[in-house]
Amino acid sequence: MAESKSKSKQLHLTAFMRPVSLHTGAWRYPGAYADANFNLAHLKTFIRKLEEGKFDAFFMADHLAVLNMPVEALKRSHTVTSFEPFTLLSALSQVTERIGLAATASTTYDEPYHIARRFASLDHLSGGRAAWNIVTTGNPESAKNFGRDEHVEHADRYRRAREFYDVVTGLWDSFADDAFVRDRDSGVFFDPEKLHVLNHQGPDLKVKGPLNIARPVQGWPVIVQAGQSEPGRQLAAETAEVVFCSPRDRAAARDLYADIKGRARAAGRDPDHLKILPAALVIVADSVDQAKARRLQLDSLVHYDSAIASLSVALGADASGFDPDGPLPVDDIPETNASKTSQQGVIKLAQDEGLTVRQLAQRFGGYSGLAFVGTPESIADEMATWLAEDAADGFTVVFPFVPQGLDDVIDRLVPELQRRGIFRRDYEGTTLREHLGLPRPKNQFFA
Amino acid sequence: MAESKSKSKQLHLTAFMRPVSLHTGAWRYPGAYADANFNLAHLKTFIRKLEEGKFDAFFMADHLAVLNMPVEALKRSHTVTSFEPFTLLSALSQVTERIGLAATASTTYDEPYHIARRFASLDHLSGGRAAWNIVTTGNPESAKNFGRDEHVEHADRYRRAREFYDVVTGLWDSFADDAFVRDRDSGVFFDPEKLHVLNHQGPDLKVKGPLNIARPVQGWPVIVQAGQSEPGRQLAAETAEVVFCSPRDRAAARDLYADIKGRARAAGRDPDHLKILPAALVIVADSVDQAKARRLQLDSLVHYDSAIASLSVALGADASGFDPDGPLPVDDIPETNASKTSQQGVIKLAQDEGLTVRQLAQRFGGYSGLAFVGTPESIADEMATWLAEDAADGFTVVFPFVPQGLDDVIDRLVPELQRRGIFRRDYEGTTLREHLGLPRPKNQFFA
Ligand SMILES: Cc1cc2nc3c(=O)[nH]c(=O)nc-3n(C[C@H](O)[C@H](O)[C@H](O)COP(=O)(O)O)c2cc1C
Ligand SMILES: Cc1cc2nc3c(=O)[nH]c(=O)nc-3n(C[C@H](O)[C@H](O)[C@H](O)COP(=O)(O)O)c2cc1C
Numbered sequence: 001m002a003e004s005k006s007k008s009k010q011l012h013l014t015a016f017m018r019p020v021s022l023h024t025g026a027w028r029y030p031g032a033y034a035d036a037n038f039n040l041a042h043l044k045t046f047i048r049k050l051e052e053g054k055f056d057a058f059f060m061a062d063h064l065a066v067l068n069m070p071v072e073a074l075k076r077s078h079t080v081t082s083f084e085p086f087t088l089l090s091a092l093s094q095v096t097e098r099i100g101l102a103a104t105a106s107t108t109y110d111e112p113y114h115i116a117r118r119f120a121s122l123d124h125l126s127g128g129r130a131a132w133n134i135v136t137t138g139n140p141e142s143a144k145n146f147g148r149d150e151h152v153e154h155a156d157r158y159r160r161a162r163e164f165y166d167v168v169t170g171l172w173d174s175f176a177d178d179a180f181v182r183d184r185d186s187g188v189f190f191d192p193e194k195l196h197v198l199n200h201q202g203p204d205l206k207v208k209g210p211l212n213i214a215r216p217v218q219g220w221p222v223i224v225q226a227g228q229s230e231p232g233r234q235l236a237a238e239t240a241e242v243v244f245c246s247p248r249d250r251a252a253a254r255d256l257y258a259d260i261k262g263r264a265r266a267a268g269r270d271p272d273h274l275k276i277l278p279a280a281l282v283i284v285a286d287s288v289d290q291a292k293a294r295r296l297q298l299d300s301l302v303h304y305d306s307a308i309a310s311l312s313v314a315l316g317a318d319a320s321g322f323d324p325d326g327p328l329p330v331d332d333i334p335e336t337n338a339s340k341t342s343q344q345g346v347i348k349l350a351q352d353e354g355l356t357v358r359q360l361a362q363r364f365g366g367y368s369g370l371a372f373v374g375t376p377e378s379i380a381d382e383m384a385t386w387l388a389e390d391a392a393d394g395f396t397v398v399f400p401f402v403p404q405g406l407d408d409v410i411d412r413l414v415p416e417l418q419r420r421g422i423f424r425r426d427y428e429g430t431t432l433r434e435h436l437g438l439p440r441p442k443n444q445f446f447a
Numbered sequence: 448m449a450e451s452k453s454k455s456k457q458l459h460l461t462a463f464m465r466p467v468s469l470h471t472g473a474w475r476y477p478g479a480y481a482d483a484n485f486n487l488a489h490l491k492t493f494i495r496k497l498e499e500g501k502f503d504a505f506f507m508a509d510h511l512a513v514l515n516m517p518v519e520a521l522k523r524s525h526t527v528t529s530f531e532p533f534t535l536l537s538a539l540s541q542v543t544e545r546i547g548l549a550a551t552a553s554t555t556y557d558e559p560y561h562i563a564r565r566f567a568s569l570d571h572l573s574g575g576r577a578a579w580n581i582v583t584t585g586n587p588e589s590a591k592n593f594g595r596d597e598h599v600e601h602a603d604r605y606r607r608a609r610e611f612y613d614v615v616t617g618l619w620d621s622f623a624d625d626a627f628v629r630d631r632d633s634g635v636f637f638d639p640e641k642l643h644v645l646n647h648q649g650p651d652l653k654v655k656g657p658l659n660i661a662r663p664v665q666g667w668p669v670i671v672q673a674g675q676s677e678p679g680r681q682l683a684a685e686t687a688e689v690v691f692c693s694p695r696d697r698a699a700a701r702d703l704y705a706d707i708k709g710r711a712r713a714a715g716r717d718p719d720h721l722k723i724l725p726a727a728l729v730i731v732a733d734s735v736d737q738a739k740a741r742r743l744q745l746d747s748l749v750h751y752d753s754a755i756a757s758l759s760v761a762l763g764a765d766a767s768g769f770d771p772d773g774p775l776p777v778d779d780i781p782e783t784n785a786s787k788t789s790q791q792g793v794i795k796l797a798q799d800e801g802l803t804v805r806q807l808a809q810r811f812g813g814y815s816g817l818a819f820v821g822t823p824e825s826i827a828d829e830m831a832t833w834l835a836e837d838a839a840d841g842f843t844v845v846f847p848f849v850p851q852g853l854d855d856v857i858d859r860l861v862p863e864l865q866r867r868g869i870f871r872r873d874y875e876g877t878t879l880r881e882h883l884g885l886p887r888p889k890n891q892f893f894a
Binding site: 027028034035038040063064065066071072074075076077078080081082083084086087088090091092093094095109110111113114117118120121122124125141144145146147148175180182184187188189190191192195205206207208209210212213214301303 | 567593639
């Protein structure tokens, strides 16, 4: 699994930027921009800073509805107003030169012709920097915005997703790379021998083609996948070039890494051409204690009502009667029919970090996924270990608050990673495929 | 119908920029950029030049398939590869400050939640410069790219379009303008009293809402309509703020103008809040003869095979047997069951301009709509007459070739219109609504 170049295995870093912070308290943090998630001037500053830090890509999650929660919790969410990914990334393509631009798009509630076309257009506008995060749409509320009462079933979503991928990639290959001759003298604009009409007819989709746009600069925009279920992993193994995931810890990450790379090999693919980038909250400070204190302060900004609901879900038991300022009453927690692993994880976390019920609740209400909280050196150590142990090929960095949390990563952590020789000092190519070390796909229909 | 300001009635000018020229020979014209329709660097230069000329808007038509023609004709078309409107306009929003950005979007082959969201996002990204050209999709080939064998029926398309408009405008009003309080102390991001859930259920559409983006800067992006049929005109009268049309001549334009403004009045609207902007090819030169010669040269670049097919359609009779270099053999034209008005128009044109069969065919194969061909003075005279006679509120300018044809309009015609006091010397506002003199719609659900 060594890189083709003779240097050590390199980290890839993408920035999770929709929302600008996944932490629900982020907008309240002292000094943070409260409107950062919906302020174009700020977003331009962030993406330029990320490009200065040589990040592989700027990544936008997407939801086809406001978040699925009661209005009392929703009213506290800074994600409720967000830019739509294609429009924002197209705008940002004009204020940057190298950084990749990854948009999430649903295969459940959109049409392959539209999706193929928009990604091709974004790839041309950005000079080959587009990526498509294929999702089947997590939030069931989305269905109601698209004429349905119920979310499409999980298995049906994934079956359509697989076919959708075939149609989109087929449409991208409508024209050979050299189809456009633009011969003024003869008046021939393109060579009709170099046009392929897809004529797709499958169980879920019927799409004639051709696409009305030239083949993307990258051949195909980079394919990203974030599904975690069995069909999600299989889709990733067959199609994805980048996998976003959220493993609990390094051991779980190693298993997932081996599983997905193994599935890719079994599907006849080169596992090096699939990069696994777990999402990780990163909080950088002068000392580990200071970083931990920032995290506790950030967590404390999560409203207790929504926090305690999240803790109850994680425990599989109602936590609303516990003393908020006492320790977790381990003996009083009823047995759960839900996930025992999850309940045990909560108990372990409470004990390891000595958290009160309130702090524990706020952790779950804020951001409870993988986190690197420490100094540039301690975080670089951890990231290097993940990389060396094949637990990851890099990370999808979640910022705690902006701008400071992002600036700290770029100004302090990135130079440390560069000093260790595990992260680029400059971009070597111009396209996102080049940043990620991925080959440009051949056109399926033309040599 | 006087403007509210005490100056004379003002022209509005939008630029038809997808394709950059509607004339099929444009890319072959000497000195023209052959790839202009799909070259971002050129498009940036054009939009900046249009902004220098204080144009109201940059307009993109849209098609959800390659053009509906045999491949022998298609291979000569410079429109076959084009940017997708939302991505291109979002990119261009970052290299301009004032000019409006009008995208065409179909109500037949897209979803109202997606359309509402993208226009809201573009309006925010551009600081209030977005417009939506509502079309029901002209090209029947589009159906085959969206799972259907046949195009949706005309009446069904327009019924859905009307309901689609209600849903989109309802979604834009999901949040009151002042919904986002972002109160760090209390942790309340938005006031839930200022959120409206649409819960739309109609004959064609079921959409719950709310939209996951703040109300657009303009309240609603400007609504544009280009349908010419009876239901098309009615939809325009009820909903449109700008109407694109293609009347044959000034008399036909006056009738259309009176008809649509009358329908708007009957629908309870202020007819001043609906601007009628016919599409017009504009060729500016030092003399009328030189301008006409340029047009003939441009027409001569249209391939004869596709040209003669277009002439046959216009005549309602097969013209392929006629001597290409002789005059139109008027006595040999069989009677037609198709449009007699159209046939008589062709005969009149041939006689008025003394065109050979070839030249006539190339006119129909190139661009046969309304045209202003002359000097800055002669064209300004004509435009002023249209304006004064209530035949138009301005024009959707179609360029003959780029860059020269566009530069001539900005550098020569615009100053002449400004000297006459019928076109702005500078933008007075920042939003497209302000350029067009249109009010900002009130939120339907909040005072
Ligand atoms: C880093 C990351 C980003 C994700 N982004 C999105 C997103 O933007 N939109 C979405 O609907 N789901 C998103 N998901 C959820 C996945 O698409 C998927 O629905 C979820 O992981 C559950 O997996 P499954 O559907 O395969 O069971 C994301 C997941 C991860 C780990
Ligand atoms: C200036 C102008 C621009 C138009 N742009 C488009 C377009 O971009 N996409 C499209 O499908 N139709 C476009 N049309 C066609 C109209 O939407 C409509 O289909 C056509 O005028 C026929 O009218 P009807 O459908 O009401 O009979 C345009 C028409 C005009 C006059």
